[in-house]
Amino acid sequence: MTFNWIAVFGAAFIPLLTGMIWYNPKVLGNAWMSSAGLDEEKLKGANMALIFGLTYLFGLFIAVSMMGVTVHQMHFGSVFANDPTAKDPNSEIGKMIADFYSKYSSNFRTFKHGALHGGLTGFFFAMPVLAINALFERKGFKYIAIHTCYWILTLLLMGGVVCAYL
DSSP states (O other): OOOOHHHHHHHTTHHHHHHHHHTSIIIIIHHHHHHHTOOHHHHTTOOHHHHHHHHHHHHHHHHHHHHHHHOTHHHHHHTTTTOGGGGOTTSHHHHHHHHHHHHHTTTTOSHHHHHHHHHHHIIIIIHHHHHHHHHHTTOOHHHHHHHHHHHHHHHHHHHHHHHHHO
16 A cells, blocks of 8 residues: 655645635634633744744644544554565465455545544544543533534544545
8 A cells, every 4th residue: 555645744834824714813813812711912923934844843743643533544554564465465464465455455545535534533532531621620511512613613624635636
């Protein structure tokens, strides 16, 4: 199985792009600032190069993890990872792996399928993590909803890109 690393590096930009729109004051930026207890003055003076750079790096981590969430074929080979004959293309296992990938490497490799798994990851993983943090930070429903919907959308798009173009 080959990887299109351009798709992974491209998908890593999605959190920045969706965030630029989502948290814009003309969209949900003002509601987010209000629910987070922030204002324009508190946001001034930040090192935006560092914030954007780290956001891209973390987006890259997420894009790599989305490979395992959306591309089911990635898991097949891991079953044989400890078998030394798996890397020999002439061994029984090597032939079985090659046969599997020749027949099934493109199954469920669409934007739609990746978006489904990305959205589910946003709802069943990102939302509970954000909600737990928000509960202990004494943040309200609006705060949780704004961030959760952002991450569901972002992971949906990332999953779609990674699955379709990897």
